[in-house]
Amino acid sequence: MIATGSDARNDVSSGGATPPDEAFLDVEKLTKNFFGVTVLDGVSLSIAAGKVHALLGENGAGKSTLINLLSGIHKPDGGALRIDGQPVELTGPNDAQKRGISTIHQEFSLFPDLTVAETIFAGRLPVNRLGLVDWRGIAKRTAAVMQQLGADIAPGRRVADLSIAEQQLVEIGRALTLKSRLIIMDEPTASLTPREVGRLKSVIRSLTAEGVAILFVSHRLEEVKELADSFTVLRDGVVVARGDIADATIDDLVRWMVGRELLEEDRDHAASKPGAVVLEVENLHSKPRSARSASVEGVSFAVRAGEIVGLAGLVGAGRTEIARLIFGADPIGSGVIRLNGQAFRPKGPGDAIAAGVALVPEDRKQQSLFxxxxxxxxxxxxxxxxxxxxxTLRRKAEKLAFQQFRDRLKLRAAGADAPIATLSGGNQQKVVLARWLALKPRLLIVDEPTRGVDIGAKTDLHRLLRELAADGVAILLISSDLPEVLALSDRILAIRSGHLTGELAGRDADEESLMRLMTLPKAAA
Amino acid sequence: MSLAPPTSLVRPRAPANAIALLARLAPLIFLLLLMALFTFLAPRFLSSLNLFNILRQVSIFGIVAVGMTFVILTRGIDLSIGALIALTGLVAAVVAKGGIPGRFELTAGGGAFEWYWAALAAIVVGGVAGALQGVFVAKLTVPAFVVTLGGMTIFRGLALIIGNGGPISGFDEAFGWWGRGMVGPVPVPVIVFLVVVVIAGFVLHYTRYGRSVYAIGSNPEAARLCGLNVNRTLISVYALTGLCAGLGGFLLASRLNSAEAVAGNQYELNVIAAVVIGGTSLYGGTGSIAGTVIGTLLIGVLLNGLVILNVSPYVQQLLIGAIIVGAVTFDIFIKKYKR
Incomplete structure (x- = not known):
């Protein structure tokens, strides 16, 4: 049963997937204003124990605000929360946790220098009879939780040394030891490789089997469709649709989220006419560094003008490292890079930029934004x-240049003088892309270009990448989002543990064949 | 089902801008309030003689504060400038004197040098000393706090060695004009301060170099990936502060008609206070020269007013410290509120 439009907005009990008596958490007409602007307007939903409820919406729709209200970070201006039917007022994140609501934010709130065990028990380290920290007990309980999650993470490891997927499992482990009854997951799969996504799915299933409710916030609708029992779609701070996921198609969900039809067209492979070779990489090796960082071991490939080459691999396979070597961000161990036939060995990003190479790095906040x-x-x-x-700066010329990209990228921004932080993730990414496009690069490397970006902006960015290729730019696309790689790439290179394990033509590739190359050793694939 | 087109993803934030504006103007408002208070308590505070006196008093540490603004914008700090002022003052004095009578001579005949050689020597020594510290901060990634804390002791030690503990006094008139001279009613150091302010303000806001200083302070990793030469810029800001300290050392020796190793004691406190009170964030990436000028004036007005009111120098120190902590607390509070 699905309710949309004003029905969805007003009606919580009849339209919802679950009768209210089963609900762990009821949200009633929640309203929140920031500086006089209403960002959430009478949002209602209910989350049942042991179910996965999907919260959908473009960036800026109000999802983050709702999450912050449910996890006690902000206080609502109107409306009510009820846990097990009892009205509650969350006084802060600790209070929310005590009442059984844990939130796993998109940017983890872990302590990089602490161990896994300390992180899980941070703020409530158990003590023994002498009042000293019970390290042995902590390690034991951590190991037990990790086993429950099917994760092979030693309690004594430093969090900073873990992969993002592992860090996420630690956060989930923390939620479990807090005896959480609702775990809010904000874009949990955004940074995960397909295999890690698979593991997360089974973790979520085992959590719900034990009666834990999940509020699953994701842009990846296939996953939502697969995992969720019910859903709520927010747009511009109001609920536009709600119901059982079984009754909605992915097209429906997209339509509600963006308020218009979206056509994710496949790349027209016949239309692309690759030109001269722009980038040639031969037997490239990274400098041996710490055991932690991924290495590149003898990689060779080429990218032609007007071609989009996808680089697919699990996180940690060496995708980002290849990009950084070409861009001069990390020192090259051995091997040859040629740009337009000329040997090229950048000493730093400045050299690469001067040679017409641009890199949009994977971590927008840490590596791109000021x-x-x-x-x-x-x-x-x-x-x-x-x-x-x-x-001396020529600000007028810069303004003019920016204006061009603003229209071309459909950038939604109040004004060029506004702080970058006022933009949504998708619009921030557009600014970053505009920064590099203004250089008119011959080789554009994009690393996770649409991570944490809403669907509308994602479509815009995809369209733009296609246009750039049509204009003769050589594009190297790195992405964990396989549908994205498949939709955009002319050719796809698969990488595993620093080695290329195969190449597929874009038109022949599908997720399965790609996944085999990414996950299996060369011989087995 | 009809659906409205998506509205702008950017929320208008007019009230937040009002808060930001208030935060930006807070140092100026505080300065004016303080001046009103002192005028009320002691009317002679507002005499033009006293106001120029304040300007003259602040001009030397104001010059160094301008350099320090660059350093703090890059998330750095320079604790060595007080000691560097003493060292460069002595260098200027030694050059102006052609040596130290009875100890050594710079040239065979023991002839003195013109003031400009003295000033140049002070500025060059300051710049080189700053650049050296910058190399440790940028290339060897030693925390600026440690490097400049060590630098502070090293420079003070060098100053003691050169001066052998005693002062070098008595310079010619041309040398003394820079610290004590007047152009009309305006003391010469004030004019030098203004020139430094205008140049630095221009560089910071109208050149690519200035932009890279902000960018590096805002996000060093992103700056590197944008092809900015982070190391070179970091070294340059410490060199710039050293140059300013050298200029300050020369002006101080000129004004006091004497240079000694204990000169410029605790200048770093006033200088850092001026920059921070003026709104430059210790976390880097935000701030301005105009703010630093206001912060400098605020400290000058405070010190001067307290003297006029016969407040003990011990209490002055207490107040300056309290104001630094207060200004940074205010800054953090505003940032939280803006969110």
Whole structure:
């Protein structure tokens, strides 16, 4: 049963998937304003024990605000929360946890320098009779939780040394030891490889089997369709649809989220006419570094002008490392890189930029954005507009350049002088892309270009990448989102543990064949 | 089912801007309030003679504060500038004197040098000392706090060695003009301060170099991936602060007609206070020269007003410390509120 439009908005009991008496958490007409702007307007939903409820919506729809209200970070301006039918008021994140609501945020709140066990018991380290920390007990309980999650993570490992997927499992482990009855997962699969996603799915299933409720927030609708029992779609702070997931198709969900039809067209493979070889990599090796960082061991490939080459691999396979070597961000161990036939050995990103190489790095917040600077400064940071005498800036020329991209990228921003932080993730990513496109690169490397980006912006970014290829830019696309790699790439290179394990033509590739190459040793694939 | 088109993803935030504006103007408002208070308590505070006096008093550490603004914008700190002022003051004095009578001579005949050689020597020594510290901070990634804390002791030690503990006094008139001279009613150091402010403000806001200083302070990793030369810029900001300290050392020797190893004691406190009170964030990436000027004036007004009111120098120290902590607390509070 599905309710949409004003029905969805007003009606909580009849339209919902679960009768209210089973619900662990009831949200009633929740409203939140920031500085006089209403970001959540009378949102109601109910989450049943042992069920997965999907919260859907584009970035900026109000999902994060709702999550923050449910996890006690913000207080609502109106409406009510009820746990087991009893009205509650969450006074803070600790209070929410005590009442059984744990949240796994998109950016983990872990302590990088602590061990796994300390992280799981942070703030409530058990003590023995002498009042000393009971390290042995902690290690034992951590090991037990990790086993329950099917994760092979030693309690004594430092969190900073874990992969993102492992860190996420630690957060889930923490929620379990808190005896949480509702776990809110904000984009839990955004940074995971397909195999890790599979493991998370089975973890979620075993959690629900034990009666834990999950609020699953994701842009990946296939996963939502597979995992969720019921759903709520938010748009512009109001509920636009709710119901049982079984009654909705992915197309329905997309339509409700964006309010318009979206056609994810496949790349027209026949239309692409690759030109001269722009990038050639021969037997590339990274410098041996710590055991922690992935290495690149003898990789060879080429990218032609007007071609989109996908680089698919699990996180940690060496995808990002290849990009960083080509861009001069990390020192090259051995091997040859040629750009337009010329030997190229960048000493730093400056050399690569001068040679017409651009890199949109994977971690927008850590590697791309200047949080304290306005949009215009973020755009102009690579100096795409040549300065005047004595390095003086030509702000008018920069504004003009930005204006062009603003229209082309369908950038939604109040003004170029607004802080970059006021933009949604998708629009921030558009600014980052504009920054690099203004340099007119011959080789564009994009690493996870649509991570944490809403569907509308994702479509815009995909369209743009296709246009760039049509204009003759050579594009190397790195992404954990296999449908994205398949939809965009002319050719796909699979990488595993620093070695290329195969190449597929975009039109022949499918998720299964790609996954085999990414996960199996070369001989077995 | 009809659906409205998606509205803008950016929420208008007018009230937040008002808060931001208030936060930006807070140092200026505080400065004006303080001046009003002192005028009320002691009317002669507002005399033009006293106001120029304040300007003259702040001009030397104001010059160094301008350099320090660059360093703090990159998330750095420089604790060595007080000691560097003493060292460069002595260098200027030694050059102006052509040596130290009875100990050594710079040239065979023991001839003195013109003021400009003295000033140049002080500025070059300051710049080199700053750049050296910058190399440790940028290339060897030693925390700036440690490098400049060590630098502070090293420079003070060098100053003691050169001066052998005693002062070098008595310079010619041209040398003394820079610290004590007047152009009309305006003391010369004030004019030097203004020139430094204008140049630095221009560089910071209108050149690519200035932009890279902000970018590096805002996100060093992103700056590197944007092809900015992070190491070179970091070294340059410490060199710049060293240059400013050298200029300050020369001006101080000129004004006091004497240089000694204990000069510039605790200048780093006033300088860092001026920058931070002026709104430059210790977390890097935000701040301005205009703010630093206001912060400098605020400290000058405070010190001067307290002297006029006969407040003990011990209490002055207490107040300055309290104001630094207060300003940073205010800054953090505002940031939280803006969110």
């Amino acid at each position: 949080p304290s600077l306005p949009i215009s400064e973020n755009f102009a940071a690579v100096g795409s507009v040549r300065p005047g005498l004595f390095g």
